[in-house]
Amino acid sequence: MDKLIKLTNNALLPKIVLLDLFEQHGRSVKFKDGLSLDLYKDQVMISLDMKEVEGEYKFTILTDYLAADQFIGRYELKTIEGIEQINSAAVWLTYLAGNACLCMEIFELEAEFCFRLVNGITMVYSRELHYYDEVYKILSMVPHFEKYAEENRGRLEFATERRWKW
Structure with a gap:
């Protein structure tokens, strides 16, 4: 990113700076490592x-949408460059x-199937296929999801x- 905003007293990034990033680069901004x-x-x-x-499948994590200021707070962003420090562990x-x-x-x-944790249960769903299932344990690792798909x-x-019949 070409902007470096230095803030004093460990202040978080102003919301307007994050929104300006989207203004400059469009509604979807790609960073390194698939983020x-x-x-x-x-x-x-x-x-x-x-x-x-x-040729078989791929996994993507999608976080819930947050208001820009909540997003900045959750990931404690102090600079635009701080976004690049968000890693897979934080998203997991x-x-x-x-x-x-x-x-x-x-x-x-x-087709795409999504897994979401709710109260110790893993919901599995596909909106496009009208599919829903509940797994009464927490699926939390890629092998768990692969095993679910296989079984x-x-x-x-x-x-x-x-x-296509709906």
């Missing part, structure tokens, strides 16, 4: 590409706190086939 920020009506979310198995913690979903796009099925392959395929 991007998206803006919608003065609310900000993070998208983080996690893992892709070529957001998922574990129930403030993000992990989406698994299965290329063969042409429920028949149900996921059935939902995919029924997609």
Whole structure:
């Protein structure tokens, strides 16, 4: 980023500076390591590409939208460059706190399934396929999501086939 805003007394980044970033670069700003920020009506979310198995599937974490000032506070941003310091661990913690979903796009099925933690339960859903399931444990690692997809392959395929009948 070309702007470096130095603030005194450990003050957080002013909201207007973050919104100016979007004004300059568009509603979606890409950073290194698969991190991007998206803006919608003065609310900000993070998208983080996690893992892709070529030709099979990919994982992305999407945080909930936050008002710009809440976003700055959550990640304690003091400069625009601080955004580049947001790492996968911070985004994973957001998922574990129930403030993000992990989406698994299965290329063969042409569908995306999302996992979200709610009160110790992992919700699994796909809006496009009208699919919903609950797993009564916390799925928190990529192998857990891969195992869910493998064990429920028949149900996921059935939902995919029924997609066009609605």
